[in-house]
Amino acid sequence: MSEYLPQEVVIQILTKLPPKTLIKFRCVSKTWNSLISSPYFISMHTQQTLLSDSGTNQIIVRRYSKDQNSEVYSVHLDKEDQFPDDKNIRIEYPFRDCIRFYYRIVGSCNGVFCLFDDLFGQADSILLWNPVIKRKVILPAPQASFENMEYYMFVLGFGFDVVNNDYKVVRMAYIQGDNGYIVPPEVEVYALSTKNWHKINGEVPNCVVEYFWSQVLINGNVNWVAYRNRGKEVKVENLIMLFDLTREVFDEMPLPDALENELPINLIGVNVKGSLGVVHYEDRIWSMSCCIWVMTKYGDVKSWSKLYYVDFEGGPGMILGFRTNGDVLLSADNLGLVSYDPVTGKSADLGVHGTKDSFYASNYMESLALLAEGKEARERLPSDSDGDSESESSMEVDIDPYGDVERSEFWMQCSMSQYLTALLKRSDS
Amino acid sequence: MVTTDEKGPLTAKKKSVIIRSCDGDEFLVSESAAVLSTSLKKILEEKEDRLIHLSDIDNKTLAMVIAYLSTHADDGLSDDLKRSFDQEFVSGKEFDVLKYLVLATDTLQVTCLCYTVAKKMADIMKNKLVEWVRREFDIQNDYTPEAEAEIRRLDAWAWDDRQLEDD
Numbered sequence: 001m002s003e004y005l006p007q008e009v010v011i012q013i014l015t016k017l018p019p020k021t022l023i024k025f026r027c028v029s030k031t032w033n034s035l036i037s038s039p040y041f042i043s044m045h046t047q048q049t050l051l052s053d054s055g056t057n058q059i060i061v062r063r064y065s066k067d068q069n070s071e072v073y074s075v076h077l078d079k080e081d082q083f084p085d086d087k088n089i090r091i092e093y094p095f096r097d098c099i100r101f102y103y104r105i106v107g108s109c110n111g112v113f114c115l116f117d118d119l120f121g122q123a124d125s126i127l128l129w130n131p132v133i134k135r136k137v138i139l140p141a142p143q144a145s146f147e148n149m150e151y152y153m154f155v156l157g158f159g160f161d162v163v164n165n166d167y168k169v170v171r172m173a174y175i176q177g178d179n180g181y182i183v184p185p186e187v188e189v190y191a192l193s194t195k196n197w198h199k200i201n202g203e204v205p206n207c208v209v210e211y212f213w214s215q216v217l218i219n220g221n222v223n224w225v226a227y228r229n230r231g232k233e234v235k236v237e238n239l240i241m242l243f244d245l246t247r248e249v250f251d252e253m254p255l256p257d258a259l260e261n262e263l264p265i266n267l268i269g270v271n272v273k274g275s276l277g278v279v280h281y282e283d284r285i286w287s288m289s290c291c292i293w294v295m296t297k298y299g300d301v302k303s304w305s306k307l308y309y310v311d312f313e314g315g316p317g318m319i320l321g322f323r324t325n326g327d328v329l330l331s332a333d334n335l336g337l338v339s340y341d342p343v344t345g346k347s348a349d350l351g352v353h354g355t356k357d358s359f360y361a362s363n364y365m366e367s368l369a370l371l372a373e374g375k376e377a378r379e380r381l382p383s384d385s386d387g388d389s390e391s392e393s394s395m396e397v398d399i400d401p402y403g404d405v406e407r408s409e410f411w412m413q414c415s416m417s418q419y420l421t422a423l424l425k426r427s428d429s
Numbered sequence: 430m431v432t433t434d435e436k437g438p439l440t441a442k443k444k445s446v447i448i449r450s451c452d453g454d455e456f457l458v459s460e461s462a463a464v465l466s467t468s469l470k471k472i473l474e475e476k477e478d479r480l481i482h483l484s485d486i487d488n489k490t491l492a493m494v495i496a497y498l499s500t501h502a503d504d505g506l507s508d509d510l511k512r513s514f515d516q517e518f519v520s521g522k523e524f525d526v527l528k529y530l531v532l533a534t535d536t537l538q539v540t541c542l543c544y545t546v547a548k549k550m551a552d553i554m555k556n557k558l559v560e561w562v563r564r565e566f567d568i569q570n571d572y573t574p575e576a577e578a579e580i581r582r583l584d585a586w587a588w589d590d591r592q593l594e595d596d
Contacts, residue, residue, distance in 0.1 A: 005528065012531070013554070016548050016550075017555060023587040
């Protein structure tokens, strides 16, 4: 009997190894290197991880730490009554000097993050990042360019097109007119396989996604809460706008009646254990409580149900997602990350601290995505800077040169809230 | 259930099959166990013959695969018991033995066992040196020393934090 293992058997074995080990095993031979780096192997590896336990019990948390003046990422094991750090994964944050405070996380999928720098200033860079293999792809500028960027708002969506085995980013650019944002927006789609943006053929809905959008990825569709400015009779009509990443077409779905005419800034999309959910805040900035509506059967409008009520107790909070034990993950002022049991109303401090609005949490799995396309993304510590004297002097300055992060977060929310309220009142009169 | 006849040469009773390894030994297997292998199922559908000769699976490996198939064909065992049998089945086995097993499960197309064995092999490989992998998989290093050093340099972080084993 020959000891030779056929390639499909080798693939069976290698797809069960963690990305870090596979990065090393590219050194075994040229054949193994090209196998491990091939899109076929990477997608087999991703599927294998999705099927295994490790694809379902990890949660990644991002927040901005004022002590470190930096974003911090950590991966946690989502166990029944514990939430420990995953000791096997330490995430280096490579973009410390690239951004004021922190990025907006457009979304994450198969271990890849899509980051956008529009939260604290002018939007000009979008990037894809796979932290576990330290690879990034900086997206080129979209074809539609605007002379004065300040009068535009950009809404993005990110996900994986399963049919074409491709990561895609959709960008909607809204021009700000006198009576609100002009619809329809200009739309372009970036595909990692072509490394470029292209226009789409289908129709774009005449609605606006609110500035504090957060996407929910369900069944290869990116979903956002959007609104339509109805003019005189009804102030505003809220709805779900969605983009099919494979067919590259938009669609829309109604929200439950109770949410249809709410101020758009108080509604945010959330992933509720794989279902589309919408958080309804009493008031986006000062909310002490919220309700969560869930479309229990995706696509079936009759299945919208109000399933959760969350009391933030201590102060304003923000819903981040759900744990496998049914608890709600949320960030609260002064407390940081909290696990809230919606049945008993009890909450537990998880000991992860950062500014309230900077928190992001989602299911996580390690993958090899971007291995071939990406450039190296390594952490740059202050000690890496070239001149010794320079780093010493920057150590002495212990204040944030841009001002306080929480004040900036608050200011952004207030101004958007005021803008929307004024806009919708005006069209009402 | 598997029944073996100690006295004379094996004869296939109704609903059972004889499988012969490349060493010439014969194993009596119930048909319900044999058809868990997609390849054996196909052979049985195509011909009446109750004797199947496997020219590239040795005695030791075949006996293990048959033990697995018989356990999984036993309706009296719960899924939990079968799962713990699977864990027990691969635990403590040498990498060499697992190689023969994974190859046999690939030939016989026993998907579940192939997964279990491949997973066990991956667990063993996880903390091994590149040199160990080359030895076990009988792979010639076709890099020049410079080219290999360059790949190691580009992702140096992947090597930095753990003690790797060479045996």
